[in-house]
Amino acid sequence: MKKLFLFILFFLGSFIYAKSIDVNYSVSFGILGELGKANVYLYESGNSYSIDIRAKTTGMVNIMSGNRQESHTSKGHVINGKYVSDNYTVMISYRNKIKQKIYIINHQTKTVIKRIIKKENGRVISDKSEKLPFYSSNDLLSMYMNMPKLISPSSDKAKAYHFKAVGAENQDGNIDIFVPAVPSLPRYKQELGNKGHWYFTAIINQPIFASKRGEFMISMDKDGVTQKAVLQDLVLFGDLVARKID
Numbered sequence: 436m437k438k439l440f441l442f443i444l445f446f447l448g449s450f451i452y453a454k455s456i457d458v459n460y461s462v463s464f465g466i467l468g469e470l471g472k473a474n475v476y477l478y479e480s481g482n483s484y485s486i487d488i489r490a491k492t493t494g495m496v497n498i499m500s501g502n503r504q505e506s507h508t509s510k511g512h513v514i515n516g517k518y519v520s521d522n523y524t525v526m527i528s529y530r531n532k533i534k535q536k537i538y539i540i541n542h543q544t545k546t547v548i549k550r551i552i553k554k555e556n557g558r559v560i561s562d563k564s565e566k567l568p569f570y571s572s573n574d575l576l577s578m579y580m581n582m583p584k585l586i587s588p589s590s591d592k593a594k595a596y597h598f599k600a601v602g603a604e605n606q607d608g609n610i611d612i613f614v615p616a617v618p619s620l621p622r623y624k625q626e627l628g629n630k631g632h633w634y635f636t637a638i639i640n641q642p643i644f645a646s647k648r649g650e651f652m653i654s655m656d657k658d659g660v661t662q663k664a665v666l667q668d669l670v671l672f673g674d675l676v677a678r679k680i681d
């Protein structure tokens with residue numbers, strides 16, 4: 436079930452003008468119907484910000500996963516309108532187990548310390564820390580919230596971008612973004628609808644479901660709010676789709 440939460444995290448987009456926002460999403464998988472729900476909350480005050488995503492499985496998937504729930508929280512400061520992460524926390528719970536990952540980003544020394552705490556039945560069974568082999572001022576959430584300020588809209592030529600994000604160490608921190616040229620936009624609009632102002636593909640460089648590289652087609656409105664995302668053509672079940680709930 437962790438692949439479902441990976442999808443939820445990677446499609447949730449950005450809010451480039453809002454000081455605070457609260458948005459809900461639903462995730463469905465072809466003939467299987469809805470698999471989960473997610474809530475995104477962003478709060479900005481002065482030069483500080485907080486981004487919180489809470490995701491949970493629903494229906495039969497919830498039963499199969501042992502009521503799996505995840506929360507991802509990014510906190511930091513704002514420089515020139517961009518979010519700069521100081522710490523990033525991931526909390527995963529299912530059945531009687533809890534796993535917490537805490538990332539502390541030191542911008543002066545350009546280092547990131549990752550701490551993993553595991554609990555069972557309320558008791559700590561493991562507590563380990565390590566230094567990541569790379570540094571970034573962005574974690575996964577801050578990077579996607581900054582996305583409209585990091586990439587250019589579609590033009591006559593396609594553009595490719597490469598980023599590193601704390602929290603993506605399974606793929607050495609690498610995240611690739613592809614912005615299609617204008618002539619390719621009809622294909623995106625056919626899949627994602629006509630309400631988007633930004634259209635792009637996010638590549639997470641690791642397998643997710645039956646997708647070898649984890650390529651998501653994403654549309655955002657003019658305010659930078661993700662409207663829809665699609666992980667396409669998965670064997671037997673159809674597309675994995677996330678859409679904003681109005």
